[in-house]
Amino acid sequence: MKNIPILLVSLLIFIGCDKDEKIDSSLKIQFSHTIDSTEIFSCCSEINPDSLIYTNEAGQTFNILTLKYIISNLKIYDTNNKEYLLKGVHYVDASETENTSLTFNDLDIKNYNKLSFTFGINQIENIDNQYLNENWHNSMFWPNNSITTQPGGYHYMKLEGFFDTISKSYRCHTGPTFGEDYSFELELPIEFDANQYEKHQIILNMNMLNWFKTPNNYLLTSNGIMDNPTAQENLKENGLNNVFSIQE
């Protein structure tokens, strides 16, 4: 009987301490890919390769059957500009729900005001066979060919579909063409206080039409662009401009 009050007091202390120290803060980053605010691979719709349902700045009608890309060095920054690396390399297949979101737990209790990432993998880190055992290795590898100075490594993005007519395909494949680095870094403002809410969500949106306009009017072509530095540069500049945005 004597032990019961002691036990109760201990239990109360334990519960009290637990409440004070438990700040189970997490950040979910959702990757979205939209045209006119509609997700291009929405959950329940069948892809219809027959319909060229989108129109780009140049007036070309097109559809999107494949969107795969890599982002790297995904970081957030606190208000003192201290950076926190969330993930080194992340592969997104927009048609697969399993890798279109990332959740990070146990964040430092800070105010965060910036997110940054590299679209693709920068030249120093984009090494042939570096991610041999990732399930996206086969899908994203960039051919290594010393004869044509192709350096190997990985595509940054594979954007594929049909345009103009249902039997004319395009393939916007970006990557280290002839060894040049066309990856690019982006910083985007965010705002969340890991101390205030337990779960935070950021939507990192890719506006698909903006790949094809501003500053460069990009024309879809049936030719491959992996050996086309001008196309790579144009897409890089458009990507840097206003393809990505944060929706909190």
Added chain:
Amino acid sequence: MKFKSSVILICILFISCQKDLELIQGCTDKNAINYNPLANINQDCIYDTLKIYQTTPYNLIIPDGFPDMFIPSDNPMTVEGVALGELLFHDPVLSANNTQSCASCHISSNAFSDPNQFSVGIDGLSGFRNASTLTNVGWNNFLNWDGSAISLEEQAFEPIRNHLEMNNTWSNVENDLNNDSLYLNLFRRAFNISYIDSNSVVKALAQYERTLISANSRYDQYIRQQIQLSPSELNGYVIFNSEKGDCFHCHGTNLFMNNEFNNNGLDIEPFIDLGLANITGNENDKGKFKTPTLRNIEYSAPYMHDGRFSTLEQVVEHYNNGGNYSTTIDPLMKNIGIGLQLTNQEKNDLIAFLKTLSDDDFLNR
């Protein structure tokens, strides 16, 4: 009273049903040396505790530049398991009339594929797809042209019971093997079992198949800077690995495959063979087939899922013409109906490169 009668009636029915079941006493534990597959009342199992065989781990060497191979945790590779699998792979005991083995349709000198368009089973019946090469098959995430199996173990169940192929039953196979003292001994040493069941058979076959590794072609020797390729082969290499030929998107990496399913424009709709859609039921998968490795392609003719092309020249010509449009054709097929437009020299160079993927060590296993 009514209730009592009902209970009695149910009891009588229950007892009658029970009587239909033949009660056989015996050992029902497969690990016992006196296991009786017909027994349904477990009794008097005898275990040979003195002879627990130690297996030797098989040292599977992964070639440089190849990903790790997935080995199921319930089927670790052992020297004994691989040797047993190789024996089974070449033994016609697996077929109903003891005339065909796995090796009958997966011939080593043909890159473990069948030179016939369609393999002919024990009863003279033909299938409708070409037997796939087993080159580097351990790295396949899906097996069969339509991806109907997701592991080598699962795949191995099928040909034995397929009426177009070995037309056997697994109970027959188990019976035959359990009446063979050699196999009883080998299975015991490989898996420490006293009764050979179908799971153990497919495990042994899968272990052997995982050793079918090809990584010593002239191409590999060139990459290792041991030999030089000819100018024609090198030009073919450039065509293969650039937008000009654009072969690498589906047949890239050191595996020369993408582990995916693609519609490469062989047919117009409606498709005779739905391929992947047969398995998934998804309209968007119609006409898609597993993209095969190109390693040892010189020896794995005929080509495509239905073996429609008998030469590499025909294959290259297909891509050079751009194939046929269908709703599920892959956007990687450039200029559909127009094709790559390679010159004759470029086509020859591309084929010359493809032949550098032949691996004599593998073909002579």
